[in-house]
Amino acid sequence: MKKNAYIGLYIVMAILVVLPFVVPNAFYLDLVIRMAINAVIVLGLNLLIGFAGQISLGHAGFLGIGAYASAVLPTHFGWHPVLAMLAGAVVTGLLAGLVARPIFKLKGHYLAMATLGLGIILNIALRNEAQWTGGPDGMPVPTMGLFGFELTSDKQWYWVVALLLSVSVWASLNLIDSPFGRALRALHGSEVASQVVGVDVVRYKVAIFVMSAVFASFMGSVTAHYVGFVTPNLADFFHSIELVTMVVIGGMASVYGSLVGAVLLTALPQALATFEGWETVAFGSILMLCMIFMPKGLVPTLAAKFGKGD
Amino acid sequence: MSMLEVKDLSIHFGGVKAVQNVSFSIDAGIVYAVIGPNGAGKTTLFNLITGVYKPTSGEIKLDGESIGGKSPNELATRGVARTFQNLQICMNMSAIENVMVGAHLRLDRNLIKAALRLPSLKRRDAEMREEAAELMRFVGLDKFVDSRADAMPYGALKRLEIARALAMKPRLIFLDEPAAGLNANETIEVDHLVRKVADSGVTVVLVEHDMKMVMNLSERILVLDYGKKLAEGTGEEVRKNPDVIAAYLGAHE
Numbered sequence: 001m002k003k004n005a006y007i008g009l010y011i012v013m014a015i016l017v018v019l020p021f022v023v024p025n026a027f028y029l030d031l032v033i034r035m036a037i038n039a040v041i042v043l044g045l046n047l048l049i050g051f052a053g054q055i056s057l058g059h060a061g062f063l064g065i066g067a068y069a070s071a072v073l074p075t076h077f078g079w080h081p082v083l084a085m086l087a088g089a090v091v092t093g094l095l096a097g098l099v100a101r102p103i104f105k106l107k108g109h110y111l112a113m114a115t116l117g118l119g120i121i122l123n124i125a126l127r128n129e130a131q132w133t134g135g136p137d138g139m140p141v142p143t144m145g146l147f148g149f150e151l152t153s154d155k156q157w158y159w160v161v162a163l164l165l166s167v168s169v170w171a172s173l174n175l176i177d178s179p180f181g182r183a184l185r186a187l188h189g190s191e192v193a194s195q196v197v198g199v200d201v202v203r204y205k206v207a208i209f210v211m212s213a214v215f216a217s218f219m220g221s222v223t224a225h226y227v228g229f230v231t232p233n234l235a236d237f238f239h240s241i242e243l244v245t246m247v248v249i250g251g252m253a254s255v256y257g258s259l260v261g262a263v264l265l266t267a268l269p270q271a272l273a274t275f276e277g278w279e280t281v282a283f284g285s286i287l288m289l290c291m292i293f294m295p296k297g298l299v300p301t302l303a304a305k306f307g308k309g310d
Numbered sequence: 311m312s313m314l315e316v317k318d319l320s321i322h323f324g325g326v327k328a329v330q331n332v333s334f335s336i337d338a339g340i341v342y343a344v345i346g347p348n349g350a351g352k353t354t355l356f357n358l359i360t361g362v363y364k365p366t367s368g369e370i371k372l373d374g375e376s377i378g379g380k381s382p383n384e385l386a387t388r389g390v391a392r393t394f395q396n397l398q399i400c401m402n403m404s405a406i407e408n409v410m411v412g413a414h415l416r417l418d419r420n421l422i423k424a425a426l427r428l429p430s431l432k433r434r435d436a437e438m439r440e441e442a443a444e445l446m447r448f449v450g451l452d453k454f455v456d457s458r459a460d461a462m463p464y465g466a467l468k469r470l471e472i473a474r475a476l477a478m479k480p481r482l483i484f485l486d487e488p489a490a491g492l493n494a495n496e497t498i499e500v501d502h503l504v505r506k507v508a509d510s511g512v513t514v515v516l517v518e519h520d521m522k523m524v525m526n527l528s529e530r531i532l533v534l535d536y537g538k539k540l541a542e543g544t545g546e547e548v549r550k551n552p553d554v555i556a557a558y559l560g561a562h563e
Contacts, residue, residue: 171425178424178431179410179417182403186411189400196360197478198386198415207421253402 005177008256009169016162020155029154031270033226036161037219039262040168042246043255044215049244050252051176052208053188055112058119059243062213064126064235065092066220071141071230072132081144085221092217096210104205111209119240126232138231141224157226164222165259168215172255184208185253249290251297260298311374313338313482313513314359319368319378321358328354330537331368336530338481341504341514343524345548346534347557352517353395355534356484359515360392361385372482387415391480393471395487395517401460405451408459408470409442412477445473449503465496472503482513489520501526525549533557 016036023029041063048054069088073079079087095118103114126133133139144151151157175181186194187201195201224230233239242265250261268286272279294301312335319332329351336342344352357363359370361382370378372388391412400408417438423431443455449469454462462470468488475483488504489497501523508514508527518524524531525545533540533554541551548554 170427174427175421175425178427178435179414179419180421180424182407182411183414183419185403185407186400186414189402190398192362192382193394193398193400193474194411194414195382196362196386196392197412197474198383199411200383211421 005173005255009166009173012169012256012259013166016166019162020158026154029158031267033154033158033161035263035266036158036165037223037226038243038246038266039259040161040165041216041219041243042250042258042262043168043172044212044219045243046247046250046252046254046258047172047175047184048208048212049247050254050257051181051188052184052205054205054209055109055244056115056209056212057112057237057240057244058115058117058122059213059216060235060237060239061115061119061122062092062096062216063220063223063239064122064232065095066217066222067141067224067230067234068126068133068220069217070144070221070224071139074142075139076132081142081225082146085218088221089214089217093210093214096213097206100206100209101202104202104209111205115240116237119235119237123232123235123237126235133232136232138229140229141227143228144225151225161222161226164219169255169259172258176255180204245287249287249297251299251301254297254299254303257297257299264298312336313373314515315369315371315374316359317369317371319355319358319365319370321354321363321366328537329358329365329534332534332537332539334532334539334542336482336513336515338513339508339511340529341508341516341527343516343518343528343531344534345518345521345524345531346540349536350534351537352534353486354537356392356486356515356517360390360484386478389478389481390484391475391478391482392484393468393475393486393488395490397464397467397471399459399467399470403459405454405457405459405462405470406439406442406446409445409473409477410438412474413438413442414478416477416479442473442477445476446470448476448506449473450499465492468492468500469503472507476507476512480512482515483507484515484517486517487519488516489518489523497523 019032020029023032045056045059048056066088069091070081070084073084073087074081099114099118103110127136151160183194183199183204187199187204191201223234246261246265247258249265251257268283269279272282275282314336317333319329320327321329332355344355346352354363358365361380361384364379368378369376377385400411417434418431446455449472451466451469451473454466472488485504489500492500497520504514504516504527516528528545530543531545531548532542533548535557540557541548541554
């Protein structure tokens with residue numbers, strides 16, 4: 001990892017500081033907030049997929065756990081939102097660990113299958129347990145507040161999310177360029193080589209999977225409180241695929257690629273809305289062209305072209 | 311007492327008996343070579359001792375303690391390092407990072423500390439990077455200290471594997487054909503390098519086809535053929551052994 005990797009962080013922070021003053025209206029501010037939330041989720045997912053080489057097809061399920069913990073626990077049980085958020089993260093972490101441990105003892109891409117199943121089961125549970133979750137219609141989420149201060153306006157949310165994003169980029173950069181991160185990348189590069197130098201491969205895969213799941217759960221809670229309403233769509237299979245697509249389009253194993261992927265794929269459906277009815281076709285075509293001409297993803301391809309490391 | 315003791319070691323893959331009842335022992339501080347025709351079971355033997363394969367039967371003892379069936383990462387904690395015949399370099403990382411991964415067990419692997427980039431961790435990492443660069447120079451990769459792994463030629467990658475193994479600060483190192491695919495000059499350089507490694511106090515176990523190198527370097531030689539031990543002894547003893555001559559040159563029946 002080159003020293004200049006952190007320059008990107010300063011650029012991201014500078015953009016985040018300027019952005020709310022140049023955004024024309026509330027619609028765009030909302031779009032930017034959703035981009036930033038997705039970016040944090042995708043950063044966590046990219047650590048798993050891009051850096052450690054393990055695929056999760058059920059990350060929206062973890063997002064759902066966080067979101068519904070923040071909705072159900074305060075509404076039905078009177079929990080404090082912060083406590084509910086932490087509870088969601090803990091449950092997600094335990095569940096992810098429980099699923100991952102036996103899976104990673106097997107060789108091959110069984111995680112993709114297991115997470116696919118897990119995501120679908122979680123989604124079905126959210127749809128069916130209507131007395132708690134409101135079923136397919138979803139349910140409202142109470143306001144997030146701490147020490148008498150309540151997060152209500154989009155401007156407030158923007159700064160919270162911008163801070164979360166900056167910290168996440170910083171932490172990701174740190175992690176990648178550490179003994180832990182090198183072990184992750186090494187087990188992706190050559191599993192047997194990493195084993196013989198002492199990397200406990202199963203432990204590392206479980207650790208990064210749990211971490212990225214907890215990331216998703218936290219951001220699920222944030223999304224729930226920000227939007228003020230949750231529906232099971234947040235946790236469905238298509239959302240999981242969308243998150244994976246963001247990782248792949250932006251660039252696997254690229255921190256800034258995660259941001260670009262999240263920003264583009266959050267904005268693209270909006271931008272394509274003018275195609276009226278053809279937007280799915282346009283969306284799909286763009287993704288296909290990206291993968292044909294830039295199989296490594298946008299940021300790594302462009303970085304290689306202009307001779308700069310990520 | 312020998313450092314490594316192998317007794318009646320066997321592994322079967324279905325009906326194939328890749329290694330059969332092989333016994334030998336290695337004293338600390340020597341260069342020990344394993345030779346034999348292709349398919350004799352040399353790499354399989356390495357994989358058994360370094361934990362990549364689990365033996366079907368038999369015993370492996372390191373410093374008198376049984377290590378048979380232990381995982382590779384457990385063996386790494388006991389100071390056993392190895393390189394691979396077919397390169398196992400992490401092409402998604404830079405050359406120096408590959409070496410730094412070798413020092414995995416010597417560094418603080420805490421996730422939280424890493425994410426927060428604590429100064430103690432950062433300092434240790436900078437020291438490690440310097441040490442890795444030093445190791446790269448030790449194996450003759452001065453030119454490649456700032457290189458990407460996927461931009462390096464084959465011969466350099468072979469040495470990079472040795473540097474990575476040395477970064478573990480091992481007591482026992484298994485080198486699987488370090489000179490395979492190298493030209494005559496490169497082979498001589500690797501020969502010198504193995505000597506340097508042995509002189510630094512590491513016990514070396516070597517699989518190699520280059521007989522000049524084997525005879526030159528090793529104190530003792532084990533000869534395998536069809537998974538069985540054919541002979542064992544000093545270079546001179548092995549060279550004169552009629553079974554060995556038969557296996558290599560074909561026997562007169």
